[in-house]
Amino acid sequence: MVKNRAIALVDCNNFFVSCERAVNKDLQNRPVAVLSNNDGCIISRSEEVKKLGVQMATPLFQVRELLEKYNTAIISCNHGLYREFSDKVQNVLVEDLGDKVVELYSIDEAFLDVGTPDKLKLLGDHLKSKILKETQIPVSVGFATTKTLAKLANKIAKTSEKANGVLDLYNSPYTDLALQRTDVRNIWGVGSRYAAHLKNHGINTAYELKNTDPEQIRSYLHVFGARTVMELNGIKCLPLEITEKDNKSIAHTRTFGHTISSFCDIKNAIFYFTTRALEKMRWNNLSTKTVTVFLKTDRFNPVPYYYSNAYSYNSVYHSDITSEIYKWVTVCLEKVFRPELRYKRAGIVLSELTSVESISLRLYEQVNFERWHKLSKLIDEVNLRYGRDIIKLAALQDKGGWQSQSTFRSNDENHSTSREHLGLGKTFSKSVRFL
Numbered sequence: 001m002v003k004n005r006a007i008a009l010v011d012c013n014n015f016f017v018s019c020e021r022a023v024n025k026d027l028q029n030r031p032v033a034v035l036s037n038n039d040g041c042i043i044s045r046s047e048e049v050k051k052l053g054v055q056m057a058t059p060l061f062q063v064r065e066l067l068e069k070y071n072t073a074i075i076s077c078n079h080g081l082y083r084e085f086s087d088k089v090q091n092v093l094v095e096d097l098g099d100k101v102v103e104l105y106s107i108d109e110a111f112l113d114v115g116t117p118d119k120l121k122l123l124g125d126h127l128k129s130k131i132l133k134e135t136q137i138p139v140s141v142g143f144a145t146t147k148t149l150a151k152l153a154n155k156i157a158k159t160s161e162k163a164n165g166v167l168d169l170y171n172s173p174y175t176d177l178a179l180q181r182t183d184v185r186n187i188w189g190v191g192s193r194y195a196a197h198l199k200n201h202g203i204n205t206a207y208e209l210k211n212t213d214p215e216q217i218r219s220y221l222h223v224f225g226a227r228t229v230m231e232l233n234g235i236k237c238l239p240l241e242i243t244e245k246d247n248k249s250i251a252h253t254r255t256f257g258h259t260i261s262s263f264c265d266i267k268n269a270i271f272y273f274t275t276r277a278l279e280k281m282r283w284n285n286l287s288t289k290t291v292t293v294f295l296k297t298d299r300f301n302p303v304p305y306y307y308s309n310a311y312s313y314n315s316v317y318h319s320d321i322t323s324e325i326y327k328w329v330t331v332c333l334e335k336v337f338r339p340e341l342r343y344k345r346a347g348i349v350l351s352e353l354t355s356v357e358s359i360s361l362r363l364y365e366q367v368n369f370e371r372w373h374k375l376s377k378l379i380d381e382v383n384l385r386y387g388r389d390i391i392k393l394a395a396l397q398d399k400g401g402w403q404s405q406s407t408f409r410s411n412d413e414n415h416s417t418s419r420e421h422l423g424l425g426k427t428f429s430k431s432v433r434f435l
């Protein structure tokens with residue numbers, strides 16, 4: 001009989017907090033809480049903050065006094081930083097195991113196809129210590145035959161002292177014991193609403209769910225329920241989804257802290273997004289030929305009406321020059337912008353990416369292109385070393401009214417030394433992801 005292949009789930013511990021600690025040593029021995037966009041809720045907690053009883057997604061105002069009493073560092077989220085660390089962790093996995101077996105599931109989780117080895121605990125310990133050494137991010141690793149079971153193994157690995165961050169439920173005789181000790185609510189995707197349904201039917205533990213007829217579950221939890229029962233029985237229903245690296249694109253999109261209507265503010269936001277996306281593109285040594293700009297109004301407040309529109313500009317030549325691509329996105333913006341509206345969300349996508357070395361020469365202006373290309377690369381390097389937008393084009397205004405309110409944001413500029421030490425930014429040379 002062919003042995004079922006093992007799936008690993010590598011999950012970064014308290015990811016946003018761990019990233020902030022990696023770039024700021026002063027946070028190592030302090031409780032840390034990271035806030036959502038606009039500083040509304042707590043979205044990442046250090047172990048100390050968890051022990052204070054602060055739950056995930058608690059509004060800051062409810063616990064602010066408590067956090068301050070325990071000298072907690074309260075930090076606005078910095079998704080750019082987290083994406084860089086995410087890339088770095090992913091690169092360690094790809095380097096170690098190859099890119100055909102890694103599914104980046106979320107910013108801080110990856111599923112891996114690790115074949116059928118016997119000594120998974122050793123592999124887990126190896127990945128955990130290598131990622132910690134190379135990125136300073138602590139991770140936990142869980143192994144099992146299905147994604148649902150790997151999620152559970154990872155959860156136990158995180159909390160069990162004995163497991164110490166790595167748990168193998170693939171070669172283990174204790175899977176059923178683990179399921180007996182797991183509340184059905186803690187199974188991947190079940191949550192409190194489905195758990196209430198299951199408990200009404202007398203199913204309280206993951207083990208009881210495993211031993212239920214999938215068809216019976218289907219009657220009230222539909223396909224999801226039936227699939228979960230199968231996965232708990234070790235039958236793979238959720239295959240690994242490996243991202244294809246062909247046909248790449250890079251996007252930068254944001255929801256604004258408040259709606260904005262002025263063309264100038266929107267253009268400034270679009271230029272800012274374009275600048276960030278181009279930095280990432282150039283780190284990958286790529287150039288683009290097609291840019292897309294989209295604008296959306298607030299779907300929950302459609303006054304005078306809901307509007308969502310996008311426009312793409314296709315150039316004859318590939319380019320990686322900021323000033324030239326600013327012109328392309330301006331053309332797009334003029335097509336989609338309507339002055340009577342207030343916009344809530346906007347973004348840009350760079351597509352038809354190709355390596356700078358392979359692009360065709362320009363009939364005119366080839367010398368100028370090469371000069372600007374070198375200058376753009378140089379600006380990126382200076383900004384990476386000394387802080388974001390230390391050098392920028394005059395067209396990119398200072399941060400305007402479009403930015404979301406993030407008063408507690410950790411300062412990128414202060415991190416330049418430790419960022420360099422960690423080799424951040426350079427990670428982009430390895431992979432481009434859909435964002």
Ligand SMILES: [Mg+2]
Nearest residue numbers: 011012013108
């Ligand atoms: Mg995590």
